[in-house]
Structure formats: C-alpha cells, structure tokens
Amino acid sequence: xxxxxxxxxxxxxxxxxxxxxxxxxxxxxxxxxxxxxxxxxxxxxxxxxxxxxxxxxxxxxxxxxxxxxxxxxxxxxxxxxxxxxxxxxxxxxxxxxxxxxxxxxxxxxxxxxxxxxxxxxxxxxxxxxxxxxxxxxxx
Amino acid sequence: xxxxxxxxxxxxxxxxxxxxxxxxxxxxxxxxxxxxxxxxxxxxxxxxxxxxxxxxxxxxxxxxxxxxxxxxxxxxxxxxxxxxxxxxxxxxxxxxxxxxxxxxxxxxxxxxxxxxxxxxxxxxxxxxxxxxxxxxxxxxxxx
Numbered sequence: 141x142x143x144x145x146x147x148x149x150x151x152x153x154x155x156x157x158x159x160x161x162x163x164x165x166x167x168x169x170x171x172x173x174x175x176x177x178x179x180x181x182x183x184x185x186x187x188x189x190x191x192x193x194x195x196x197x198x199x200x201x202x203x204x205x206x207x208x209x210x211x212x213x214x215x216x217x218x219x220x221x222x223x224x225x226x227x228x229x230x231x232x233x234x235x236x237x238x239x240x241x242x243x244x245x246x247x248x249x250x251x252x253x254x255x256x257x258x259x260x261x262x263x264x265x266x267x268x269x270x271x272x273x274x275x276x277x278x279x
Numbered sequence: 280x281x282x283x284x285x286x287x288x289x290x291x292x293x294x295x296x297x298x299x300x301x302x303x304x305x306x307x308x309x310x311x312x313x314x315x316x317x318x319x320x321x322x323x324x325x326x327x328x329x330x331x332x333x334x335x336x337x338x339x340x341x342x343x344x345x346x347x348x349x350x351x352x353x354x355x356x357x358x359x360x361x362x363x364x365x366x367x368x369x370x371x372x373x374x375x376x377x378x379x380x381x382x383x384x385x386x387x388x389x390x391x392x393x394x395x396x397x398x399x400x401x402x403x404x405x406x407x408x409x410x411x412x413x414x415x416x417x418x419x420x421x422x
Contacts, residue, residue: 144300144306144318144320145319145320145323146323147298147299147300147320148299148300148301148320148321148322148323148324148327149323149324149326149327150298150299150327151294151295151296151297151298151299151300151301151324151327152295152299152323152324152325152326152327152328152329153295153327153328153330153331154291154292154294154295154298154299155291155292155295155296155299155324155327155328156295156327156328156329156330156331156332156335157291157295157331158288158289158290158291158292158295159288159292159328159331159332159335160331160332160334160335160338161284161287161288161291162284162285162288163332163335163336163339163344163350164335164338164339164344164345165281165284165285165288165344165345165346166281166284166285166344166345166346166348167343167344167346167348167349167350167351168285168351169351170288170292172292172379172380172381172384173379173380173405176380176384176402176405177380177405177408180402180405180406181405181406181408181409183409186281188281188282189281189282189284189285190285192281192282192283192285192286192289193285193286193288193289193292194289194384195286195289196285196286196287196288196289196290196291196292196293197289197290197292197293197381197384197385198289198293198384198385198387198388199289199290199293200289200290200291200292200293200294200297200385201293201294201296201297201302201385201386201388201389202388202389204294204297204298205297205388205389209297209298210389211297211300211302211303211386211389212303213302213303213304213378213386213389213390213391213393213394214303214304214305214377215304215376215377215378215390215391215393215394215397216304216375216376216393217393219396221375221376222376222393222396222397222400223396223397223400224372224375224400225372225373225375225376225378225397225400226372226376226378226383226396226397226398226399226400226401226403226404227372227400227401227403227404228368228369228371228372228375228404229369229372229373229376229378229379229380229383229397229401229404230372230400230401230402230403230404230405230406230407230408231365231368231404231405231407231408231411232365232366232367232368232369232370232371232372232404233365233369233379233380233405234365234404234405234408235361235362235364235365235368235408235412236361236362236363236364236365236366236368236369237361237362237365239369239379239380239381240373240379240380240381241292241379241380241381243366244325244328245325245328245329245332246332247354248325248329249328249329249332249333249335249336250332250333250336250354252354252356253356253358254354254355254356254357254358254362255354257358257362257363257366258362258363258365258366259366261362261363261366261367261370262366262367262369262370262373263311263370264367264370265366265367265368265369265370265371265373265374266311266370266371266373266374267311267312267313267314267370267374268370268374269311269370269371269373269374269375270308270311270312270315270374271312271313271314271315273374273375274312274315
C-alpha cells in the first residue's frame with residue numbers, strides 16, 4: 141500500500157472539485173456538518189439542494205462498493221466509543237459551525253483565520269485522543 | 280438545476296472520500312497518531328482538495344453563482360469560544376472513532392452496525408445543539 145498517498149491525492153482532488161462545483165453552481169459552501177446539521181435540526185434553508193447533496197454523497201460510495209471497489213471502514217465495535225464519538229462529533233461540529241470539509245477544505249482554501257484555528261484545534265485534539273487511547277490500551 | 284448540481288457535487292465528494300481511503304478509520308486515526316506509526320495520507324487528501332478550491336474561490340470574484348443568488352460573504356475573522364471549544368470536542372470524537380461527518384455518511388452503505396451507531400449518535404448530537412445554544416444563552420442572560 142505504498143501508493144496510498146497517490147489515491148489520497150486523487151481522491152482529494154475529487155473532493156476539491158466537488159466543493160468547486162457546489163460553490164460555483166449554487167453559491168453554497170461544501171460543509172458536510174452544516175449541510176447535514178441544517179437538515180436534521182431544521183435550521184437549514186434550501187433543503188432540497190442539501191438533500192440532493194446527501195443522496196449523492198451516500199449513493200456514490202455505495203455504487204463504487206457494489207461495482208467492486210470495496211473499502212473496509214475498520215471501525216471499532218465498542219458501542220460506548222461509537223456513541224460517545226458520534227455525539228462529540230455531532231455537537232462539536234455544530235457549535236464550531238464546521239468540520240473537516242467546511243473549516244478544513246473550504247476554509248483553508250480561502251485563507252480563513254477561523255478555518256485555520258478550527259483545523260488546528262480538531263487535529264490537535266484528535267492527535268491527543270488517539271495517543272491517549274493507544275497508551276491507555278497498551279497499559 | 281440546483282438539485283442536479285448538488286447531486287453531482289455530493290457524488291464527487293463521496294467518490295473522493297471513498298477512493299482516498301478516508302472512510303477507512305484506521306487510515307484517519309493513523310494520521311492522528313503522530314507519536315506512533317504516522318500515516319500521512321490525510322495530508323495528501325487535504326492538499327489535493329484545497330488546490331481546486333483555491334481556484335474556485337478566485338472564480339467567485341465579481342461573479343454570481345450559476346443558478347443565481349450570491350456567493351458567501353467574506354468570513355469574519357473573529358475567534359469565538361464556540362469555534363474553539365466545538366472544534367476541540369469534534370477532534371476528541373474524531374480521534375475516538377476515526378469518522379467525521381462526510382465519511383460517516385459516505386460509508387453508511389458498507390459500514391455495518393458500527394457505522395450506523397456512530398451516524399445515529401452524530402445526528403442526535405447535531406439535533407441537540409440548537410436547544411443547547413438556547414439554554415446557554417438564557418443562562419448567560421440570567422447572570
């Protein structure tokens with residue numbers, strides 16, 4: 141898997157093109173947490189656009205998977221980790237008004253200071269969490 | 280028209296997340312494991328995604344979106360407590376499982392019950408934020 145960086149780069153370019161299509165086509169910022177959160181809590185406007193985006197986001201990987209390009213998520217099967225993690229991601233991204241796609245991809249690319257601060261904060265907190273979990277589990 | 284554009288964008292986003300390996304939680308947590316066996320793939324994904332977006336933001340100047348309306352206003356530069364505290368909380372959840380909102384949705388068709396459990400908890404958390412904000416605001420106003 142030495143070429144994982146190449147798949148990363150190609151996939152990344154596709155993600156950037158997705159953001160460019162949404163921005164130039166509809167004027168919306170491609171932030172997954174804002175698009176989904178707006179649908180879930182009822183604060184979002186332009187709901188049919190948001191819904192179409194989510195259908196594409198869920199549908200395309202399903203098609204690729206059925207077509208033979210399979211990915212194993214390798215997610216933990218510890219229920220409390222999944223629930224605590226999901227809650228933290230849901231609450232955190234909505235308070236911060238953005239996640240990896242909104243603050244990261246769309247924010248950094250317009251040189252947003254808020255996007256940079258958010259990105260450093262979640263990568264920093266994520267690194268501390270992963271390290272703490274690894275050290276705790278090996279004890 | 281807006282629906283078709285959004286569907287295409289969502290499909291591109293989903294393809295990118297799937298192909299790049301970002302729906303594989305081991306790869307994402309590998310990037311966050313800076314003191315262990317560090318996996319740099321996420322940095323290539325982020326870099327690759329930022330390139331077209333820099334161009335896109337340049338193209339928004341003195342133009343309007345294809346389907347009408349307006350482009351988002353210049354972002355505020357204000358660093359607020361919800362921005363930092365929310366991002367830290369998000370990072371903790373991201374580190375615990377290795378999923379963020381985009382990949383959580385992109386992988387739902389093949390993520391099994393762990394993916395579904397994470398997504399349900401994430402949506403519940405999102406649902407709870409507007410009442411939490413109201414409670415925080417009224418608590419602050421009552422002081």
